[in-house]
Each structure stands twice: as structure tokens, then as C-alpha cells.
Amino acid sequence: MKQRSSAEDNAVRTPPAAIPQALNIALAFIAGSCAVALLQFVSHANHRLQILAGAVAFSYVNNTVFSLLHEAVHGVFHSSRQVNDLFGRWLAAFFPTSFSLQRLFHLGHHQRNRSPAERFDYISPGQNAFIKRAQWYGILTGLYWLLPPLSSFLYLLAPNVFSSRFFRNDEAAWSRQSGAGAMVAGIGRVRYGAASAEVLFAIAWQIALFHFLDLNFAGWALCYAGFAVNWSSLQYADHAWSELDPLRGAWNLRVNPVVRWLFLNYHHHRVHHEDPRIPWIHLGRFVNADEPRPSFWKIYLSMWKGPRPLPEET
Numbered sequence: 001m002k003q004r005s006s007a008e009d010n011a012v013r014t015p016p017a018a019i020p021q022a023l024n025i026a027l028a029f030i031a032g033s034c035a036v037a038l039l040q041f042v043s044h045a046n047h048r049l050q051i052l053a054g055a056v057a058f059s060y061v062n063n064t065v066f067s068l069l070h071e072a073v074h075g076v077f078h079s080s081r082q083v084n085d086l087f088g089r090w091l092a093a094f095f096p097t098s099f100s101l102q103r104l105f106h107l108g109h110h111q112r113n114r115s116p117a118e119r120f121d122y123i124s125p126g127q128n129a130f131i132k133r134a135q136w137y138g139i140l141t142g143l144y145w146l147l148p149p150l151s152s153f154l155y156l157l158a159p160n161v162f163s164s165r166f167f168r169n170d171e172a173a174w175s176r177q178s179g180a181g182a183m184v185a186g187i188g189r190v191r192y193g194a195a196s197a198e199v200l201f202a203i204a205w206q207i208a209l210f211h212f213l214d215l216n217f218a219g220w221a222l223c224y225a226g227f228a229v230n231w232s233s234l235q236y237a238d239h240a241w242s243e244l245d246p247l248r249g250a251w252n253l254r255v256n257p258v259v260r261w262l263f264l265n266y267h268h269h270r271v272h273h274e275d276p277r278i279p280w281i282h283l284g285r286f287v288n289a290d291e292p293r294p295s296f297w298k299i300y301l302s303m304w305k306g307p308r309p310l311p312e313e314t
Helices: 006-013 021-044 048-073 081-092 099-112 129-140 143-157 159-163 173-178 192-213 217-237 257-262 269-274 280-286 296-303
Strands: none
Touching (some): 048 099, 048 217, 081 099, 217 296
């Protein structure tokens, strides 16, 4: 895959509408503070209902943090590259993951969207149905969330492993079918020094939260389990059963307005794929009311029936 020129990079980073950069910074501090407060609350709450309510609240607030990280990945958190990436690194520590690796994987997703490497909702002829279903229900149960932190930590310890035959060998059916090989294809372009520093910062950030807030692992794990399910479910609900097209292969989902705002319009996902330069606050203006807009819950509940056979006409 060829690298973009500086002109192409600037073109990608020039949004068609104004970036709400002051609002983004304010939301980053507000959402980050709320996430920290909820981690502390759940770790020290005495009643099960309080613990459960706090974990559910964290699962939404940390998705606001992730949505702001998503803006930074696309360079539309702030018009200044330095400010954009500075906040991106801090927001990534809440996930926790490396900002550089998240950017590589996510921008790669835009290129691979609905291709055989990311057609998780369909079982193609010759594919292993067990691997496909394991991957599918891993997404629905939140296990998918583990991949970015574990991949970042593995990259810190052994960066060359992602270029090994274990991942990149065309004969490794598991890698080809899961999309792992395609996902790590461009990892050689990531600067190891920057990415490893981000991984170390994310680890230090999480350790600092435990130390200064006196968190307990059970409370932390419950909060992040809720976030994992909430985050992971949406990551494919906005693609499942959509057109097999890289730009139009996503939905503009209907969802409760409060939830949509907490996710910073992430549910307007087709608009985002058609033009990733559009900042979150403007996405609603570009939603085509004449196109199908299924509800999030309709798509989400249908996903629990499992992946479907690839349509014959595909």
C-alpha cells in the first residue's frame, strides 16, 4: 500500500465544515473527569444497584471519550495537528491503547470496509464457520475490546511479531479469514518510538488512576466490561447487513437522541464513511432522509442470530 503524499494528507485533514475545537476540548475534560469519577464511585460504592448504575454510566461516558478519540484519529478534533494529537494520546489512554496504532487500524478500516477482510457478518464459501461465529460473538460480548490494548502491549514488547508469517502468511487461514493480516499490513509505517511511548503512557495513566483514586480491580473491571460491550456492539451494528461497498457500507442508525449525543453522532455512520472529514457536530446535516435508517436495536438484536451465508449474487 503506497503512502500518502503530504498534499493528500493535507487534503484528508481539511474538513468541509468548521471543527468545534473549543467544544471538543471542553468535552474531553468533562467526559474524562466523569469517567474518572465513575471509576472511583464504582470502586467505593457499597450497594449493588449503585455499582451497577455507575458501571452503566461509565460505559456511556467512556464512549464519549472514545468518540473524541475517533475525531482525533481523523484529524478533526482540533485544527492544530499538535493539539489534535496531544489530546488523541490522552484520550487513547482511557481505552487504553496507543493513539498511533489506533489511527493505523481505524484508517485501514475505512479502506477495507465491507471487503472480504471485514465482512464479519457473512460466511463466504470455503470459510470456517466456527472461526466466523467465534469472532462474531466476540464482538457482541465485548471481547473485541481486548484486541487494541493487547495488540498495543504486544507491539511494545515485540513489534516485529505483526510482520511475521504468523500474521502475514497468505496460507494462514485464520489470519486471512479474521482480517488480522490485512489489519496489520501497514504497521511498518508506524514509528515505534512514538507508538511505544504512547503505550507506556496509557499504562502509566491507568496505574495512576489506581494509585490516586484507590481503585479496586473488581470495580475497574466491571466499568470496562460495560464499556466493552457497549463500544463493541456499536462498532459492528452500524455495518451489519449494509451494502458491500467501502463508502456506503454503513448505516445512519436511528437511536435515542440522548444516546446519539453521548456518542457524538457516531450512529450517523454512513455519512462518516462517505466523508470522514466531517466533524461530528455536522454529521446530522448530511443524513439522507430518503435512505434506509434502521434502528440500532433492530440491527443489534438481529446480530445475535449469528452471521449469515454470503448472498449468492455478491
